[in-house]
Amino acid sequence: MTNLFEYAPAPESRSIVDVAPSYGLFVDGEFVDGSGTPFKTVNPATEEVLSEVASATDADVDRAVRAARRAFTRVWGPMRPADRGKYLFRIARLLQERAREFAVLESLDNGKPIRESRDVDVPLAAAHFFYHAGWADKLDWAGLGPGPRPLGVAGQVIPWNFPLLMLAWKVAPALATGNTVVLKPAETTPLTALLFAEVCRQADLPPGVVNIVTGAGDTGRAVVEHEDVDKVAFTGSTEVGRSIARAVAGTRKRLTLELGGKAANIVFDDAPIDQAVEGIVQGVFSNQGHVCCAGSRLLVQESVHDEVIASLQRRIGTLRLGHPLDKNTDIGAINSAEQLARIRELSEVGEAEGANRWQPACELPERGFWFPPTVFTDVSPAHRIARDEVFGPVLSVLTFRTPDEAVAKANNTTYGLSAGIWTEKGSRILAVADRLRAGVVWANTFNQFDPTSPFGGYKQSGYGREGGRHGLAAYLEGAQ
């Protein structure tokens, strides 16, 4: 019998992308060989090898930093700010023109559903360039103090969860403020950064302004520790962030860190339950939960707990897990075998510590890295799944009785990146938002992003902001 709600496959064609069998580093406007052992990047949905990518050694990174320094001193620094802005406008337009290509490539390399790469990652990346383009010749009016000047060469290390978008968050403000960059994409997701290099060429961006060095942790370390880097920007785990902060200690380098999170998503008893459930699902299962600001701790008021959980389970049952390029897919592949192992391990710990695991009936593809959407109930604040960042489609449910208890539990974490509030009462939204120690608070919504809106953490979720007027400060000398 045909189920009324069965979907026919609706795959996006991958013919729009042309993945080369191998890629070099992008240094001084040219693709060059790396001196390290090349590594393979795979499609996490199929384990198919997509391409072989160059690995940058210390010497390669040094060449990239020199190129960036030259470009800063001779071309990009002295350039009329309005012209810098025009280059960024060009890049924004090129990203829009080639949006579908970027979206398909991102889903292939990362495993995220095409619906998200097409509707979120790529349009937002273009928007970040468009937004920052306009700042290039208006920095004197940014309210960051008199005569803001670029820092020089920015070394930037980005994660695998939003490869192109994180590139945009890093590169756009750096260039708009007159800096040049050496960017290291994540080892498992280098391809859209390399396609971005092609966009830089199409934009006629002067050589050396953007350099892309691929590789693993050692390459990142070389970027961070290079003596001629003036500014380090990192997005990734708190553990690596800590080691970077130690590495730049005692130097003149400026540092911004966007690290882990364990966001509380607080549902009060007067919340519109259906909307809240949509927000909970969006908050923790979008991008397979590979989101630093994911709403991974659901704090639900005791009186509506059963209703919320029942509704949540019903909704999760309708999520479609599978082929990332299928336009109907809600949950794609876990980015790597390593990440899958971590999610499995923490889930097992969750059960072992006494929480109840629930997963919908869900068939996982045979090849590739997959984990079904998972809800843990009866979670105590001491459980590791309530404290550690899982970075996967795993929700931990805790309860509270009073607003004070909700705030206390929400703040009971070493992180402070984001939080959510669901209630119909406006005064409660403002009071709770005021007391939450988190950099971004979404009320009656979740996981919204915009280039005009500053993003970044409190506490051990890092420091500095990305986006908005505030994000410019990280790349300007003397900014206050």
Added chain:
Amino acid sequence: MSDRLAVRKTYKLYVNGAFPRSESGRTYEVTDARGGFLANAAQASRKDARDAVVAARTAFGKWSGATAYNRGQVLYRVAEVMEGRHAQFCEEVAAGEGLSASRARAAVDAAVDRWVWYAGWTDKLGAVLGGANPVAGPYFDFSLPEPTGVVAVLAPQRSSLLGLVSVLAPVLAGGNTAVVVTSRTRPLPAVTLGEVLATSDVPGGVVNLLTGDAGEIGPWLAEHDDVDAIDLTGAPADRAMELERLAAGSIKRVVRPPAEEPDWSADPGLSRLTPFLETKTVWHPMGL
């Protein structure tokens, strides 16, 4: 001159609104610029520093939750009460720093005026540093500055009052609470400032002043998990890197020490406020 024998003051720590001696029982001799005896100051210990952090954390909720207007009035009150002790501060600064009477007076004047400057900032930071963000969607989205939390301050070693006020007042103006290690060799104006703070409606625990050695206490504060930020201005030059590395353990915000102690009479701008402020962004949908 009166032949009356003066009543001397015992210089103690200022922690949680009270004036305890160091739990360690240690003191050290403080001399004037020519080496003459001034007092025995309490030499704060690791335990004193930890007690101070607990006090600062406990005081944070009330101080950060006070209205900006209220915080401004309290900081202005500090200036008022300090003004009344002007002569005493001049005497202590002149003795400790070896300044002429007129230069000591200028330093004290500037210190009082600095409180006034920051008192006036409390209720303007939100407008100057925050605002509405024009996002591309049906949402109202705004950003506001909020205090970072508990800030450890290694105060300048040379400028014992103006330097101290210049690093402390901005921490308070933003709504943070502070644990301060004062100048080691010139700690006396700091203790007198504690007496001013204690009588200016600054709630106990908001400011904690530890006299002693930043080289000894600094590392404990730098690695303390309940300290959110550290100002290394008065750190020994050869220890700054170590302190910054320790601070990385809990991702503290760090203000690095300047190459040499700056001229504290210069206009500080926002440079000492923003390092201890976080930006919070709140989103809400718009719809009928």
